Amino acid sequence: MIVKSEAIVLRTMKYRETSRIATLYTKEIGKISVLAKGARDGRSRLGGALQPMNHVGVLFYMKETRDLQLLTQCDLARSFPGLTTDLDRMAAAMAAVELTDAVSPPEEPNRQLFELLSSTLDAVSRATNQPGNALYYFELHLLGIIGFRPDMRHCANCRKPVDPRAGGSGVHMTANGILGPECSGKGLGLEFLSPAALAVLQRLQETADPVSATHLVLNSRVRGEIAGVLRRFLLGHVEGLRTLRSESVFSSLR
Numbered sequence: 001m002i003v004k005s006e007a008i009v010l011r012t013m014k015y016r017e018t019s020r021i022a023t024l025y026t027k028e029i030g031k032i033s034v035l036a037k038g039a040r041d042g043r044s045r046l047g048g049a050l051q052p053m054n055h056v057g058v059l060f061y062m063k064e065t066r067d068l069q070l071l072t073q074c075d076l077a078r079s080f081p082g083l084t085t086d087l088d089r090m091a092a093a094m095a096a097v098e099l100t101d102a103v104s105p106p107e108e109p110n111r112q113l114f115e116l117l118s119s120t121l122d123a124v125s126r127a128t129n130q131p132g133n134a135l136y137y138f139e140l141h142l143l144g145i146i147g148f149r150p151d152m153r154h155c156a157n158c159r160k161p162v163d164p165r166a167g168g169s170g171v172h173m174t175a176n177g178i179l180g181p182e183c184s185g186k187g188l189g190l191e192f193l194s195p196a197a198l199a200v201l202q203r204l205q206e207t208a209d210p211v212s213a214t215h216l217v218l219n220s221r222v223r224g225e226i227a228g229v230l231r232r233f234l235l236g237h238v239e240g241l242r243t244l245r246s247e248s249v250f251s252s253l254r
């Protein structure tokens with residue numbers, strides 16, 4: 001069967017003398033591995049667009065009995081020129097790609113996840129302010145897609161609405177959400193979240209636009225809180241996820 005699809009390139013590796021194996025997140029089939037014969041030969045039309053984080057249009061021969069499909073065509077569908085201009089953008093984009101890889105079993109299409117990844121990469125690429133905020137947006141919405149949407153509006157224990165503007169010193173987190181002021185004192189919570197960080201998480205969860213996330217100007221304390229909370233949620237729900245390779249690479253470069 002010949003399949004035509006849009007795809008985001010998750011990762012690539014060299015194979016033999018001139019070829020490449022790539023893992024793609026395709027719109028039609030989900031995550032697949034493809035062999036691009038001769039892709040590292042300078043004259044090949046296959047190789048140019050087959051780079052991590054690129055949004056491409058692909059054609060491949062799909063045989064269900066094999067794990068590696070044969071790529072026959074790969075063209076750039078949409079470019080994200082901003083992604084490689086600085087370390088913050090690269091780190092955010094690579095983390096989104098790596099998380100998509102980590103949560104996706106092979107050959108299980110998920111249009112929502114495809115759209116989330118592609119819109120996030122676009123937002124990171126175009127951000128004028130804080131490109132990393134698009135990663136927070138991605139992580140929060142990714143949790144929803146994989147079935148663990150944390151409710152940032154209601155107490156996980158008594159279901160009462162939680163309003164960050166109501167004052168107070170903040171809320172406690174649980175493994176799946178937040179605790180309102182009445183339940184926070186009961187010793188159920190794990191960690192603390194400031195009203196400012198909670199307000200941002202509510203906003204990120206309720207927008208469908210990662211570009212708007214990059215317009216928020218967040219101080220480093222709030223960013224640290226949000227990054228920590230989201231990472232704990234993800235570590236709790238994504239099997240096998242311990243650390244992100246991209247993060248250790250970028251923290252050593254910084």
Ligand SMILES: [Zn+2]
Nearest residue numbers: 155158180183
């Ligand atoms: Zn409560």
